[in-house]
Amino acid sequence: MVDQSCILINVLRDTADKGILAITDSTKEIAESHIDEINQIFGTNAEFHSTYIYTENESEDILAISGASEGLIVAGVFTMPMEDTNSMYEKISSILSPKIINGGGFYNIAKNLSFEENTEILFSLVPLDSKSLLQIKLSIDYPNSAGAISEISPLDFLKTEKITRSDYFSSGFYPINSIIQIIILSSENEEISNINGNIVPTQIIDNEKIPTDISKEGWIFDPQEGQIIQGKYIFGDEPSVSKEKLKFLLGDEPIIQPKTELDESTIIVIIISVIAIAAAIFFLKGYKK
Secondary structure, eight states, X not given: OTXXXXXXXXXEOOTTOOSHHXXXXXXHHHHHHHHXXXXXXXXXXXXXXXXXXXXXXXXXXXXXXXXXXXXXXXXXXXXXXXXXXXXXXXXXXXXXXXXXXXTOTHHHHHHXXXXXXXXXXXXXXXXXXXXXXXXXXXXXXXXXXXXXXOEEOHHHHTTOSEEEOOXXXXXXXXXXXXXXXXXXXXXXXXXXXXXXXXBOOEEEETTEXXXXXXXXXXXXXXXXXXXXXXXXXXXTTOSEEETGGGOEEESSSOOSSOOOOXXXXXXXXXXXXXXXXXXXXXXXXXXXX
8 A cells, every 4th residue: 555545443342352363354344334434534535444442551552542442452443545744744734723733843944844745644533532633743754864873963864954843832831842752773783972952860760760849950861871862852841952052972072073874784763742731641641849
């Protein structure tokens, strides 16, 4: 389905269904009862393709966000012709609050990225008790070229000098609802050093680093070295962060002539999240004011 777009409708598996055929038929019936409304909202014409049974761990993650307790999740998979990312972004944005659309910040960054040739979009809607959790993700694959990487500048990938929190959060205390995340995958052991910005004080909860004060802005790297490095930048009380403040090095050698080409074995993933309820729940589980 490389030339198709997909809509997945997740369904809690009925324990009375025994065998693949029963699970497939039940999931298809429930999913098809919703697809017409979804097609109408987004101006799509998706048709049923197959079912997908999530693993137990995948089901637990989905249920944790939705607030449900237990069960296995099965998805009804619907396919449709591929459409430009920018076109889909505009359609999805039409259902968002005008306060988000006109709030600038991360929304504008994502909108600009949607015009890039290699951009892919993922939209999810999770019904909660009294509201729905909406999430839009844009991802870009930048082909690596020969050479080594030493300086990491996340905002270079986002093609901006500064990133600002949305005006949606202009009132009230929303310290971790705007997050920049970076993941570095390398065939060699790497180490973060020479971080221009702040490091947020943390504590270890369930073997994970949790900020001790979410009003402080800065990086949380967990782990900070190895073949997989993950970092999250939280804004705390700050409304924005500059390109220079987010820079750091791989390795402990000073940069004389910065190298920006990526080694073919190194993969860098940049994620920006806004209204990140799942991330907020993750961070707050070990936080005490």
